[in-house]
Amino acid sequence: MLHLYSWPTPNGHKLHIMLAELEVPYQLHPINIMKGEQLTPEYLKINPNNKIPALIDEDGPERKTITIFESGAILFYLAEKYQRFFGNNSHERYQIMQWLMFQMSGLGPMLGQAHHFRVYAPQAVSYGIERYTKEAKRLYNVLDKQLQQQPFLAGAYSIADIAAFPWIRLWPKQGVQIGDFPHVQRWLTQIEQRPAVKKALDVMSEHANQMPKPAAWVLDYFGTPAKIS
């Protein structure tokens, strides 16, 4: 049995999407990061970095239980285990790994900072807002150029797209206009329409009201309400 420790955030949704795409059963263990459940001694044994997601597979390699944290590593593990969304040969796999690493090291952390400074920071810090909005736009340009040439980030739909999508769907928090990036917009719409993705985005939606609320200054600072989903 697979056990997923997760919460309905972009990094959690990567795995909700992957498991819905794979159509494999799993036991979901909600870890309420708003209540600090990621900091309990029991959870720290699973992920010493006190973050979601984490996976335990009781039927891991050599039939032994395996525990994995870091969403990119978990996507990679599941793609290898089930031989899906991971290309057909080494050339395709290195392309997929390249874009997966781009998401893990660049897109996720930088867009996370854009969310923080634009929406959640207790005060408006213009240096942070400008720095991460500029970086978000730069990253969207990189994606747009790639998606002009390929239907998906590494050719066919893969774990690289599954990793990037839950972040890009939150573009209103990042100071970008999706219409300025038409190839990203086309890609986003295509992925949103996948039945597994629709199903996955509903996982733990009942906890949406426990997610952080935009800081009070956001409306004044930006003049128009940030469209928060």
Ligand SMILES: N[C@@H](CCC(=O)N[C@@H](CS)C(=O)NCC(=O)O)C(=O)O
């Ligand atoms: N690089 C990690 C990042 C995970 C991450 O930042 N998770 C957030 C939710 S999206 C979290 O658990 N935050 C709780 C905390 O930082 O205490 C991954 O991709 O798995």
